[in-house]
Amino acid sequence: MLSRTADHLYWMSRYIERAENLARMLQVNVRTSLLPRAADEVDRSWAGTLAIIGQLEAYRERCGPVSPDRVVKFLAFEADNPGSIVSNLRLARENARAVRGTLTSELWETLNSTWLDLTGRPRGDLTTDGLIDFLEWVKLRSHLARGVTLGTMLRDEGFDFTRIGTFLERADNTARILDVQFRVLAPDGIRASTAVDYYRYTALLFSVSAFEIYRKVYRDRITPERVAELLLLRADTPRSLHRCVAEIDQHLQSVANAQSGETLRRAGELHALLRYGRIDLIVEEGFHEFLADFLDRVADLGRRIARDFLASTVS
Amino acid sequence: MPAAFDEMRDGDGRVRSHYRGFERWLDGMPAARIAEKRTEADLLFRRVGITFAVYGEEAGAERLIPFDIVPRIITAAEWRLLFQGLRQRVTALNAFIADIYHDQEILKAGRVPPEQVLCNVQYRPEMQGIEVPGDIYAHIAGIDVIRAGEGEFMVLEDNLRVPSGVSYMLEDRKVMMRLFPELFASYAVEPVEHYPDILLDNLRSVAPPGVSQPTVALLTAGAANSAYFEHAFLAQQMGIELVEGQDLFVRDGYVYMRTTQGPRRVHVIYRRIDDDFLDPLAFRPDSMLGVPGLLAAYRAGNVTIANAIGTGVADDKSIYPYVPDMIRFYLGEEPLIANVPTWILRREEDRAYALAHLEELVVKEVHGAGGYGMLIGPAATREEIERFRGLIEAHPDRYIAQPTLALSTCPTFVDAGLAPRHIDLRPFVLSGRDVRIVPGGLTRVALREGSLIVNSSQGGGTKDTWVLET
Numbered sequence: 001m002l003s004r005t006a007d008h009l010y011w012m013s014r015y016i017e018r019a020e021n022l023a024r025m026l027q028v029n030v031r032t033s034l035l036p037r038a039a040d041e042v043d044r045s046w047a048g049t050l051a052i053i054g055q056l057e058a059y060r061e062r063c064g065p066v067s068p069d070r071v072v073k074f075l076a077f078e079a080d081n082p083g084s085i086v087s088n089l090r091l092a093r094e095n096a097r098a099v100r101g102t103l104t105s106e107l108w109e110t111l112n113s114t115w116l117d118l119t120g121r122p123r124g125d126l127t128t129d130g131l132i133d134f135l136e137w138v139k140l141r142s143h144l145a146r147g148v149t150l151g152t153m154l155r156d157e158g159f160d161f162t163r164i165g166t167f168l169e170r171a172d173n174t175a176r177i178l179d180v181q182f183r184v185l186a187p188d189g190i191r192a193s194t195a196v197d198y199y200r201y202t203a204l205l206f207s208v209s210a211f212e213i214y215r216k217v218y219r220d221r222i223t224p225e226r227v228a229e230l231l232l233l234r235a236d237t238p239r240s241l242h243r244c245v246a247e248i249d250q251h252l253q254s255v256a257n258a259q260s261g262e263t264l265r266r267a268g269e270l271h272a273l274l275r276y277g278r279i280d281l282i283v284e285e286g287f288h289e290f291l292a293d294f295l296d297r298v299a300d301l302g303r304r305i306a307r308d309f310l311a312s313t314v315s
Numbered sequence: 316m317p318a319a320f321d322e323m324r325d326g327d328g329r330v331r332s333h334y335r336g337f338e339r340w341l342d343g344m345p346a347a348r349i350a351e352k353r354t355e356a357d358l359l360f361r362r363v364g365i366t367f368a369v370y371g372e373e374a375g376a377e378r379l380i381p382f383d384i385v386p387r388i389i390t391a392a393e394w395r396l397l398f399q400g401l402r403q404r405v406t407a408l409n410a411f412i413a414d415i416y417h418d419q420e421i422l423k424a425g426r427v428p429p430e431q432v433l434c435n436v437q438y439r440p441e442m443q444g445i446e447v448p449g450d451i452y453a454h455i456a457g458i459d460v461i462r463a464g465e466g467e468f469m470v471l472e473d474n475l476r477v478p479s480g481v482s483y484m485l486e487d488r489k490v491m492m493r494l495f496p497e498l499f500a501s502y503a504v505e506p507v508e509h510y511p512d513i514l515l516d517n518l519r520s521v522a523p524p525g526v527s528q529p530t531v532a533l534l535t536a537g538a539a540n541s542a543y544f545e546h547a548f549l550a551q552q553m554g555i556e557l558v559e560g561q562d563l564f565v566r567d568g569y570v571y572m573r574t575t576q577g578p579r580r581v582h583v584i585y586r587r588i589d590d591d592f593l594d595p596l597a598f599r600p601d602s603m604l605g606v607p608g609l610l611a612a613y614r615a616g617n618v619t620i621a622n623a624i625g626t627g628v629a630d631d632k633s634i635y636p637y638v639p640d641m642i643r644f645y646l647g648e649e650p651l652i653a654n655v656p657t658w659i660l661r662r663e664e665d666r667a668y669a670l671a672h673l674e675e676l677v678v679k680e681v682h683g684a685g686g687y688g689m690l691i692g693p694a695a696t697r698e699e700i701e702r703f704r705g706l707i708e709a710h711p712d713r714y715i716a717q718p719t720l721a722l723s724t725c726p727t728f729v730d731a732g733l734a735p736r737h738i739d740l741r742p743f744v745l746s747g748r749d750v751r752i753v754p755g756g757l758t759r760v761a762l763r764e765g766s767l768i769v770n771s772s773q774g775g776g777t778k779d780t781w782v783l784e785t
Contacts, residue, residue, distance in 0.1 A: 001574055005557075098538050099557070157576075310575075
């Protein structure tokens with residue numbers, strides 16, 4: 001497969017996944033901001049969200065002080081914010097268009113009609129209702145794109161790079177969601193938070209589609225440590241870090257080439273870290289530090305994948 | 316302007332026999348249902364993203380080419396004549412290009428003026444003496460055919476460089492079958508869907524000698540090109556890589572693609588970029604679209620480029636008047652499809668006639684394309700005619716003139732309902748081991764009332780083209 005084609009497929013699926021996870025982040029914030037709490041706490045949690053996705057500075061520059069409505073508009077709809085949901089969907093479609101011949105017609109039409117629907121959607125000032133609908137729609141379109149990928153794409157390298165893009169982005173985004181939410185929920189560390197805020201942990205679990213999974217797996221009340229375990233270490237949770245890295249590891253193995261040895265080793269090492277990890281030890285050694293290290297490793301994998309497979313300089 | 320031939324009705328207003336089934340079907344369709352279907356067609360094209368970029372508009376603008384749901388129907392007998400005439404013409408054109416880049420017999424015989432060929436900017440001295448597989452230069456030709464007043468077919472133009480439009484032919488059929496399956500049940504229409512298949516077969520058949528499993532790639536200028544949809548579509552349908560210049564490189568005289576598994580040899584390049592941009596080392600040095608060293612690899616016979624470099628020497632409007640003579644010279648046959656009568660304005664006699672009759676004639680720039688740089692006498696203002704008179708007098712060799720032909724008309728849906736609109740036809744002629752043409756081609760229609768310009772860049776639309784099996 002052409003390196004450039006692989007590159008477009010990889011970025012196409014990263015942008016779709018990023019749009020979906022942004023919608024998830026906004027959803028959890030919208031949900032929790034409906035709970036009774038102090039206004040400055042609400043603002044803090046939005047500021048935290050902006051910071052963790054690296055957009056706080058861009059936001060302040062453009063929009064000034066943090067206010068929930070403004071942040072939502074900035075992250076969801078603003079076409080000239082390259083990190084907004086709208087921009088991510090546009091970039092996904094642009095990457096798809098560049099390799100539309102490699103995509104199945106069904107997948108291209110899905111991404112194209114997502115984009116056409118989006119540009120045809122009324123925006124203006126959104127009510128909370130309208131916003132929740134919009135975020136649900138973004139998730140649905142992402143589910144649809146992924147489903148069409150799974151249901152129609154030949155299982156070749158193109159598929160592998162599409163999946164690597166999805167899971168690399170998801171690993172990164174899930175880690176960020178966890179980091180920002182746990183900082184708000186358990187500011188003094190997971191162990192120290194005695195009064196567990198049932199509603200906020202529930203909102204977090206919902207945001208990564210893991211509430212029902214939690215119930216099924218633990219059949220017990222919600223505790224912070226189990227939430228962390230579920231979303232970091234369990235391989236059977238579809239959005240957990242372990243699951244994401246397992247997928248990356250597997251798909252990297254099937255595209256291995258002459259220069260990718262070290263990249264594969266690092267993916268395997270990260271996989272092992274999650275596979276044999278223990279949540280009590282992670283919490284003891286620092287939950288935030290673990291996530292920060294994880295994000296560094298994921299970023300490193302992204303750079304190495306680009307260099308080993310996607311750059312048009314190999315000759 | 317002379318009366319136009321109507322594809323659907325004869326001189327007495329009776330529906331021609333091959334359109335009767337369609338007429339009955341149309342009569343049975345309520346207007347609201349037709350409107351619904353037309354909207355649905357629009358949505359289908361938009362969703363599939365069958366668009367083209369219009370140069371000069373906002374960057375990245377994508378537009379739909381209007382699609383008309385009334386098919387253009389060609390009888391089996393008409394197609395037999397078209398097929399034979401097109402095969403004859405393209406065979407002669409390939410023989411001409413081969414001759415020009417080898418012994419130039421036709422110039423020595425005085426049948427074509429040497430300066431018309433050798434001083435033409437489309438003549439590529441780099442090609443002189445190069446052997447190409449099967450002596451085929453124009454592997455894919457788009458020949459523009461019109462029907463004049465009495466219904467006789469004539470060739471208006473040959474496109475031998477990078478003809479486009481075949482994806483519309485295929486998509487028009489797909490949409491038509493989806494919208495009106497019942498019509499196809501009542502008509503035996505020749506299929507066109509196998510075009511990508513025979514195109515791939517054709518491209519593989521001209522691989523460099525000794526290569527048994529050739530790798531074919533389609534070279535595009537990229538997503539910003541006006542025909543990008545078609546490039547992506549054809550590459551996908553053929554299952555070949557869609558490459559840009561940056562994806563290819565030349566090493567030791569061979570061409571490779573950069574892939575995720577390292578370099579991979581390419582044997583045949585179906586290029587959709589012009590000669591000038593193919594190789595910055597040989598042609599335009601500022602080209603970012605090409606592949607440095609490609610010409611050298613080509614000259615060494617290690618890669619086939621389709622169409623070959625330098626085919627423009629045969630499809631230039633200044634060469635066009637000589638094509639009937641090429642057919643006689645190379646094949647010893649009389650042309651089965653005539654040329655449109657053409658005055659060559661470089662000739663004094665022709666020029667005098669044309670200048671005296673500008674208000675009746677169509678004047679075309681020899682190197683123009685896409686309906687630009689053209690004068691249509693009967694529709695032109697006094698000033699436009701005088702402007703062209705000045706242009707012709709200053710550079711007579713840059714222009715040709717033709718009578719204003721009433722292109723045939725076909726009923727077409729417009730805002731006011733069904734109305735006749737002028738059409739042409741571009742069949743795609745594939746040359747390799749033999750000459751193959753899928754029945755039909757792309758029918759373009761001028762949507763503005765009275766307009767003769769069918770180019771999509773100037774408001775033209777398309778129709779599905781049916782060749783009947785019997």
